[in-house]
Amino acid sequence: MKIVHTADWHLGKIVQGVYMTEDQRYILQQFIAHMRSERPDVIIIAGDLYDRALPPVEAIQLLNETLRILINDLEIPVICVAGNHDSPSRLAFGSELLAKSGYYIAGEYQKDVMRVILPDAFGEVHFHLVPFAEPSIVRLAHKDDTITTHQDAMQKTIDTITATMDERARHVFVGHAFVTKNGASDEENTSDSERPLTVGGVAYVDAALFEPFHYTALGHLHKAHKVGNDTVRYAGTPLKYSLSERHHQKGYYVVELDAQGAASVTKRTLTPRYDLRQIEGTLEEILQHEPCNDYVFVRLTNEYPVASPMERVRTVYPNAMHVVRVAATTVTKNTTTAKVEEMNDLQLFESFYQEVLGKLPPDETADLFLQALDELAQGGRHI
Numbered sequence: 001m002k003i004v005h006t007a008d009w010h011l012g013k014i015v016q017g018v019y020m021t022e023d024q025r026y027i028l029q030q031f032i033a034h035m036r037s038e039r040p041d042v043i044i045i046a047g048d049l050y051d052r053a054l055p056p057v058e059a060i061q062l063l064n065e066t067l068r069i070l071i072n073d074l075e076i077p078v079i080c081v082a083g084n085h086d087s088p089s090r091l092a093f094g095s096e097l098l099a100k101s102g103y104y105i106a107g108e109y110q111k112d113v114m115r116v117i118l119p120d121a122f123g124e125v126h127f128h129l130v131p132f133a134e135p136s137i138v139r140l141a142h143k144d145d146t147i148t149t150h151q152d153a154m155q156k157t158i159d160t161i162t163a164t165m166d167e168r169a170r171h172v173f174v175g176h177a178f179v180t181k182n183g184a185s186d187e188e189n190t191s192d193s194e195r196p197l198t199v200g201g202v203a204y205v206d207a208a209l210f211e212p213f214h215y216t217a218l219g220h221l222h223k224a225h226k227v228g229n230d231t232v233r234y235a236g237t238p239l240k241y242s243l244s245e246r247h248h249q250k251g252y253y254v255v256e257l258d259a260q261g262a263a264s265v266t267k268r269t270l271t272p273r274y275d276l277r278q279i280e281g282t283l284e285e286i287l288q289h290e291p292c293n294d295y296v297f298v299r300l301t302n303e304y305p306v307a308s309p310m311e312r313v314r315t316v317y318p319n320a321m322h323v324v325r326v327a328a329t330t331v332t333k334n335t336t337t338a339k340v341e342e343m344n345d346l347q348l349f350e351s352f353y354q355e356v357l358g359k360l361p362p363d364e365t366a367d368l369f370l371q372a373l374d375e376l377a378q379g380g381r382h383i
Contacts, residue, residue, distance in 0.1 A: 001120040005253040007046035007219030007235040012059030016321035026273040046219030047083025047176030077102040082131040083176040109133035111141040122259035132176040170261035173213040214261035240276040300325040
């Protein structure tokens with residue numbers, strides 16, 4: 001069976017005050033074009049279809065348009081679970097009716113995990129749909145007071161699935177959670193645009209829990225990567241949604257399950273309308289760049305403040321998202337630490353200058369400071 005694994009579309013996303021809907025439309029049209037040639041047996045969207053529980057109308061229309069083409073025109077079944085950004089009940093509205101058309105969606109967490117069975121030339125593939133849920137929701141559903149963490153909740157959920165698992169079939173887990181190797185912290189594969197799954201608790205789930213499944217299709221983390229082994233994977237987002245994602249290769253996975261359930265995984269990349277990246281240099285250097293519509297975060301290395309930096313940067317980069325002036329980090333002279341009360345006026349000035357700009361002041365600047373200080377000492381206030 002040929003499976004396409006995607007996730008975290010975040011339709012309706014706003015990045016630095018910029019609505020990304022047209023960029024999302026562009027990337028989804030590209031995704032649809034890929035599906036016309038890929039011709040998968042099923043598409044998985046592993047949560048966070050929307051960026052918030054009450055998405056804007058344009059985002060709803062874009063999802064409706066995309067699913068209509070995938071399901072009605074291309075006749076490819078689509079399997080979805082709700083993520084932590086979605087409203088489970090709204091996302092799953094009409095799910096029983098839509099299932100008859102090939103759209104399978106698990107919104108609210110259920111004790112009896114939703115299962116979708118699709119056949120291929122080798123038999124049945126069972127898809128187990130587990131939407132995002134807080135441990136308290138899982139605890140209530142199972143009436144089990146021992147469930148207090150996300151690890152406990154996932155363990156209980158998987159135990160429930162495996163209790164009735166057909167050993168003759170191949171099994172795919174579809175979920176939305178923070179899964180890491182050994183259930184440990186994973187800063188390498190996280191990004192700034194991911195909303196924390198818990199506050200004051202531990203959100204991590206051990207990847208070893210998913211060993212009973214031939215493939216595990218996950219959503220939540222925005223970087224495409226495997227967790228522990230090749231069969232437990234995050235597809236990542238189709239677009240870059242924060243500066244921390246600027247080096248990510250965005251796209252989706254194509255998963256081929258053979259007769260025994262062995263999964264071969266291939267990454268496909270998508271090309272955005274405009275890239276999101278960081279540039280650095282003086283304002284004068286940046287103004288010499290070729291005009292570009294990319295979403296850029298600008299680090300200005302000018303030693304002194306510049307007037308209207310964003311307006312001037314946007315003459316070259318009209319979609320610039322953020323401009324910050326950074327001080328040089330090279331220290332040009334040897335310095336010694338001393339207590340503030342032991343410093344003379346020049347040493348205090350040099351310490352302040354270095355703290356702000358990362359280097360000691362040049363001799364002419366230090367001379368100007370001493371000159372100004374001398375005039376003040378003589379009662380002059382015209383400086």
